[in-house]
Amino acid sequence: MDCILIKCKIEKCRFDDFFLAPHSRHTETPAAAIHNCDKITVLAESEEAGVFLAYSEDGKKVFVNGHPEYDRYTLDAEYKRDLNKGLPIHIPRNYYPNDDPTQKPSLQWRSHCNNLYTNWLDYYVYQQTPYEW
Numbered sequence: 001m002d003c004i005l006i007k008c009k010i011e012k013c014r015f016d017d018f019f020l021a022p023h024s025r026h027t028e029t030p031a032a033a034i035h036n037c038d039k040i041t042v043l044a045e046s047e048e049a050g051v052f053l054a055y056s057e058d059g060k061k062v063f064v065n066g067h068p069e070y071d072r073y074t075l076d077a078e079y080k081r082d083l084n085k086g087l088p089i090h091i092p093r094n095y096y097p098n099d100d101p102t103q104k105p106s107l108q109w110r111s112h113c114n115n116l117y118t119n120w121l122d123y124y125v126y127q128q129t130p131y132e133w
Contacts, residue, residue, distance in 0.1 A: 015044070019112040020094055022075055023049040023066040053116070062120055068113035076105050
């Protein structure tokens, strides 16, 4: 896993222009295939990882190709696990201060993760649910 810089493409996300999010480098859905599907809108992506966040045209399906739910030490544990197995792995980018895995990992995505889920609940659940009093 890498923690990499993701660029938010549209303002509807209610995100900053750039944000960090844990993203797997071991899996990939080709970005071109997603962009070529007229029923899916891409909200956030990066050159390194491809599409991070997209949704269906009706907004009922949200696709998150990463792990914004990770806590501070999840990437650390996965990195050290793979390192101990002797797997070819790089230090997660933008994660450890000065790229030093002996340092406490930087938690820089929690607010965006919270924003992602609260926006989804607010817009696609609460505002779309008919209430009768």
